[in-house]
Amino acid sequence: MLVKKSLTVWLSAVVMTVMLSGCSSWVYRISIPQGNFLEQSDVDKLRVQMTQEQVLYVxxxxxxKDAFSDDSWHYSYTLNIGRDSEHRKSLVVYFENGLLARISGDFEEPEEFNIPLEQ
Incomplete structure (x- = not known):
């Protein structure tokens, strides 16, 4: 009789655990940022013919980085906000002969991008 009662309690605990695991969408999920967080003000500092060291500083x-050459660098940022919302931004920086040539991605090209810095 005692064995039967403890087996019933154990079995009901297992059933409740399985049933409650279906409610996992109620669990709070932390927003975790991943990658490089860039703002337009950071990208606005870029100028054509900057060296790779200058771009790295900015x-x-x-x-x-491109595995076969050092001609393109990829900056990406992802922020998961809950289950259904995701914020993504990316920027690709292209170099020719070690100097910044162009950019592409989710940011606007700076107005003064084509004006080189004074050397």
């Missing part, structure tokens, strides 16, 4: 280390 934007920081890229998330990824």
């Amino acid at each position: 934007l920081g280390s890229p998330v990824a």
Whole structure:
């Protein structure tokens, strides 16, 4: 009789655990930013013919570099806000002969981008 009662209690605990695991969407999820957070003001500092060291100083280390050449750097940022909302931004910086040639991505090209810095 005692074994039967403890088995019933154990079995009901397992059933309740399985049923409550279906409510996992109620669990609070932390928003975790990943990658390089850049703002338009950071991108506005870029100028054509900047060296790779200057771009590194302005934007920081890229998330990824081209594996076969050092001609493009990829900056990306992702922020998951809850389950259904995601904020993504990316920027790709292209170099020719070690100097900044162009940019592409989710940011606007700066107005003064084509004016080189004084050397």
